Amino acid sequence: MNPLPENKSIVINLNRSFIFFLFKVFIFILVALIAAWILPHSGMVLTPLILAALLSILLNPLVVMLEGRGLNRTGAVALVMGIITLLMIWLMIFLAPVISREFKTIGQAIKNETPATLMVKLKTLLNKHLPLLKNPEINDQIMTKIEKSIYAMLNRSIQLIPTILPLAISLFLIPFMTFFLLKDGRRMKKSFIQSLPNRYFEMTISLLHKIEGQLGSYIRGQMLVSLCIGILSIMALAILGVPYFLIIGAMAGLANMIPYFGPIVGAVPAIILNVIDKGSLNAALVVILAFVLIRLIDDSLVSPNILGRSLEIHPLLVIIVIFIGGEMFGIMGLLLCIPVTGIIKVTIEELHWSFKHYRAFRIGS
């Protein structure tokens, strides 16, 4: 039999590679469609999974330290998770009376202070301090607008609060997922690397190592900064005698994880409650001053020392991401959108570095 003419074999090869290319495009579109279909329904699992992944990054150094002392991986993970559970139980026992007392008084306050009574209080307060508002027409217009926005804000906050069922599922899923991510994370990573083609294999090891390192220090840093801000806020609000200082201070620490908006979100409830409690606008000023001081301490002392050279995300991107996160996944989305953006940013940066340094990445090489 005669061998195939050279140009004919080239045509066959081209056809084969074209079919393979089409097959790859088809698979890509299929995966993208499945992802687009799953994503809106995945909040119940995705949010706990992200939280568990962040927790496992946070706790991994502790597990490694225990392994260094002679414990095996499973034992070290079990010990860390056990200690954390005990700590949570102890905190609950210790803080439960204080928190329940605060919630009870909040409940009592809500019973006494409906938005309507709140408006009357605010009206008299503003009339007293701002003579311009004594004109009844302007006064009424402003008051209706404020009242409308308070109702809108309340509605929005209620929508943001996760319902009890997903919360209960999350409370069960998060420790469970964290345990297995800590215990088997290394094996999962190895299996993933094992499945890669030879040309991308070594590069992926380097890529994953760099992403893990940067992300680990970023997340640990963010959590530590939030803890510091939370403690500082609780202390400042307690000194100023702001009601429910424990809950509001803790919320301010947690909200600090959301850049730009976080500190405002943390300060606003404290300002409103202090104004209502003390009945003067000076009370607002004092709280604002305290939060500005905490911000200054954070910017000059806490963040530079803990975060160092952290991930810098452009303010515009931060705002867009916060809105998308809030819209799609509520409060959890607001809190997690920045760490997730951090993960994506580090991955893109490291992929770009690999693209420049490894020839396997360049198409056609």
Place this chain on the structure above:
Amino acid sequence: MKKIDVIWGNIFKNKGDPNQDIRQFLKNIPLFAQLRKRELREIDHLLHQRQYKKDEVIFWQNEPGVGMYIVQSGEVGIFGDYNTPEQQSLARLSQGDFFGEMALLEDDNRSATAVALGDSKLIGIFHPDLFDLFERKPELGIKVLSKLANMLAQRLRKTNLELQQLTCARRTQKKDKQASR
């Protein structure tokens, strides 16, 4: 199949040990020869087994290196300026030999290209995993590191000796040339 093992392995634990032959192979490699069974099992978790076809490049010269490879079966060629007119064959490695070990210790680019000369099975050990081992099992880490340093020192001594011999040969050649003039 491996992926499924990771997920289901905790519930339906496999009693057999599929990696027994790798550990047996490692026991015969000077770098791990002094390790105990338990320590070998720990090392085994860090290793990556890869298969390469004939003429497949394992790593390229001047690309960032992440770790070293041990030849489990087959043959590997080390080349300078691979696929260029100046290509030089630097070494031919077979079962039990290792290469790329400098990348385990320093963050530098590969000094040569490694190519599989026939269908080959390699075992890779990488910088991030080794440094993770130092943190988790410092004693074992020191054992591996000291053996690695020992082998690198042996290679350096051998290179020094070859360099001395080469310099001597050149000097003799020069003297001979001068004498013949």
